[in-house]
Amino acid sequence: MSDAPLLRLDGVACLRGGRLLFEGLGLALAPGEALLVTGPNGVGKSSLIRIAAGLLRPSAGRVERSGATALADEALALDPKQTVAAALGFWAKLDGTDAAPGLDAMGLTHLASVPVRMLSTGQRKRAALARVVASGAKLWLLDEPANGLDTEGQDRLTDAIARHRAAGGAVLAASHQPLILGPQRELAL
Amino acid sequence: MIAPLLRRELRLGLTGGNAALPVIFFLLVATLFPFAVGPDAPLLARTGGGALWMAALLAALLPVDRLVEPDRAAGVLDQLAVRGVAEEVVAAAKLLGHWLSFGPPLMLAAVPAAALMKLPAEVLMRLELGLLAGTPGLAALTLIVAALTAGLRATAALAGLLMLPLAVPLLIFGAAMVEPSATPGAVKLLAAVSLLLVAIAPFAAGAAMRAARD
Numbered sequence: 001m002s003d004a005p006l007l008r009l010d011g012v013a014c015l016r017g018g019r020l021l022f023e024g025l026g027l028a029l030a031p032g033e034a035l036l037v038t039g040p041n042g043v044g045k046s047s048l049i050r051i052a053a054g055l056l057r058p059s060a061g062r063v064e065r066s067g068a069t070a071l072a073d074e075a076l077a078l079d080p081k082q083t084v085a086a087a088l089g090f091w092a093k094l095d096g097t098d099a100a101p102g103l104d105a106m107g108l109t110h111l112a113s114v115p116v117r118m119l120s121t122g123q124r125k126r127a128a129l130a131r132v133v134a135s136g137a138k139l140w141l142l143d144e145p146a147n148g149l150d151t152e153g154q155d156r157l158t159d160a161i162a163r164h165r166a167a168g169g170a171v172l173a174a175s176h177q178p179l180i181l182g183p184q185r186e187l188a189l
Numbered sequence: 190m191i192a193p194l195l196r197r198e199l200r201l202g203l204t205g206g207n208a209a210l211p212v213i214f215f216l217l218v219a220t221l222f223p224f225a226v227g228p229d230a231p232l233l234a235r236t237g238g239g240a241l242w243m244a245a246l247l248a249a250l251l252p253v254d255r256l257v258e259p260d261r262a263a264g265v266l267d268q269l270a271v272r273g274v275a276e277e278v279v280a281a282a283k284l285l286g287h288w289l290s291f292g293p294p295l296m297l298a299a300v301p302a303a304a305l306m307k308l309p310a311e312v313l314m315r316l317e318l319g320l321l322a323g324t325p326g327l328a329a330l331t332l333i334v335a336a337l338t339a340g341l342r343a344t345a346a347l348a349g350l351l352m353l354p355l356a357v358p359l360l361i362f363g364a365a366m367v368e369p370s371a372t373p374g375a376v377k378l379l380a381a382v383s384l385l386l387v388a389i390a391p392f393a394a395g396a397a398m399r400a401a402r403d
Contacts (some may be wrong), residue, residue: 053271054401071271075264079197081205089263094272131268141271 004074004140006065006170007052012061014047014183021047023060029170031138032039034161034181037091039189045174048189049073049143052172054087068095072145080117086109087116088131095135102134105160107152119149126156133160140164152167181186190274191282198286207255208290211248212298219242219302221344229308237306238316238367244302245295245320245363246356249327252347256287256335257398276395284332284390291331292324312367315376319366322376326359326383329390336397356380 002030023043026048028093029035031155037045051063053071062096077152078087088099103109119127132140140161146154161171162182171181202208204216222240223233260266296317304315335350339342362379365371 053267055267055270057403068273069271071262071268073267075262075267077264078267079201090193090197091268094190094269094274 002103003168005030006066007172008062008064009058010053010062010064012048012051012058014044014051014056015059016044025061027187029139029172031170032165034165034173034184035173035188036179036181036184036186037172038186039066041176043189044189045176046073048169049141049172049174053141061169063141067139068134068135068137069139070132070140071141071143072132073141073143076116076124076128078116078127081111081115083115084127085112086121088134090125091131092134095137097134097136099130099134100115102130102132105133105163106130106156114168121149122153125149126153129157129160133164138169140169140171140173142171142182144175145173146175146177146179150183191278194269194274194279195286196299198283199289201255202252202286202290207242207252208294211251211291212294214251215241215244215248215295215298216302218247218379220306223305223307232289233307234309234312235369237303237308237403238312239364241299241302241306241316242319242323242360242363242367244323246327246353246360248295249291249324249331249356250352251350252287252291253331253335253338254344255338258344258393260334261339261398261401270402276398277391278395280332280336280391280398281396284329284387284395286331288325288328292320293327295324296320308367312369315366315371318376319363319379322380323359323363323383326379326386327356329383329386330355330359332390333364333393333397335393336401339398340401359386 005027009025012025014021039045047056051058053069079082085099085183088102092099103112108126108128108130129145145157149157158180165182171178175179182188212365219241226232299316299320303316330352334348338348359382362382365375
C-alpha cells in the first residue's frame with residue numbers, strides 16, 4: 001500500500017464567485033485507499049471533486065493524477081433516447097472496456113434494453129455508477145454517490161467500492177450524509 | 190478515439206427530425222419566395238440563386254442550440270474531458286458529423302428548390318458547386334457560435350447576431366457564383382473562406398467549450 005499515490009492535491013484553494021471555499025488543502029490517495037469528503041451543502045465538496053477530476057482549475061495549489069480517472073457526478077451524461085446498454089456502451093468503447101460488468105454490479109442488467117429516459121432517479125444514479133465500475137479506471141471520483149439510491153443500491157455500491165479497492169483502486173467520494181466506503185479516512189470541509 | 194464520437198454525432202444529427210428541419214426550412218423559403226416576387230420566370234431566375242443562399246444561411250442557424258448545449262448540460266463534455274479527450278477532437282467530430290447531416294441533405298434539397306425558382310440547369314450546377322464549397326464553412330460557423338453560446342440563456346437571437354455578420358463573405362461569394370456573370374474566381378474565394386472557417390472551428394469551439402466549464 002506504499003505505492004505512488006493515484007491522486008495528490010497540494011495546497012489547493014478554490015475560489016468560486018468571489019468566495020473562498022477552501023484553501024491550503026492537501027491530500028493523497030494511494031492504491032486501496034478511500035477518502036470521504038463531508039460537510040454541509042455549499043461548502044465546496046463538488047468543487048473539490050471537480051478540481052480532483054481536472055475539470056476545474058484550482059485558484060492555487062497543484063493537482064496530480066496518475067492513471068485513468070472515472071467520475072460520477074450529478075450529470076448523467078447518457079443519451080436519453082438510447083437504451084441503457086447502448087448509452088453505457090458508448091462510454092465503454094471510449095474506455096476500451098465492456099459495459100456489462102458495470103450493469104451487473106449495479107443490478108441494471110434487466111434494464112439494459114430500456115431507454116435511458118424511462119429510468120427513475122435511483123436507476124439513473126445506478127447507471128452513472130455502472131459507468132464508473134465498467135470504466136476500469138484506478139481512481140474513482142464520486143460526488144454524492146448514494147443520492148437517490150435505495151438500500152439495495154447502496155449495498156451494491158459498497159460492494160463495488162470494496163472490490164475496486166481490493167484490486168488496487170482508490171476512491172474519493174463527497175457526501176453530505178454518512179456513507180460507508182469500507183475502512184476510510186474522512187475529510188470535513 | 191474519434192470514430193465513436195463521430196458515430197454519435199451522426200446518430201444525433203440524423204435522428205429525431207434533426208436533419209429534416211433545415212431542409213424543410215430551406216424548401217419552405219424556396220416555395221414562398223416566388224409567391225412574394227410573383228411568377229415572373231426571368232426575375233425569379235435572376236434573383237432565385239441569391240435567395241436560396243439566404244435560405245441556406247438561415248437554415249444553418251437552426252441547429253445551433255442542439256450542437257453543444259445539450260452535451261454541456263448533460264455532462265457529456267465533462268465525461269469526455271475526464272477521459273482526456275481534447276476539446277479540439279470533440280469539436281472536430283462535431284464539425285464533421287454536423288456537416289454530414291446538414292450539407293448533403295441541403296444539396297439534395299437544392300434540386301427541387303432550383304426548380305421552384307425556375308433556375309436554368311447550368312445555374313443549378315453552379316449553385317450545387319457553391320453549396321459543396323460553402324456548407325462546410327456554414328457548419329463551422331454554426332459550431333463556433335453553438336460553443337460560444339452554450340450555457341447562456343436566450344441563445345437563439347444572440348446566435349443569429351453573432352453568426353450572420355461572420356457569414357457575409359460566404360454569402361457574397363456564394364451568391365456571386367449563381368449570378369449570370371459569374372467568374373471562376375468566385376468559387377475559389379468561396380472555398381478559401383470556407384476552408385479558413387473549417388480550419389479555425391475546432392480550435393475556437395474547443396476553447397469555448399473549455400471556457401464554458403468553469
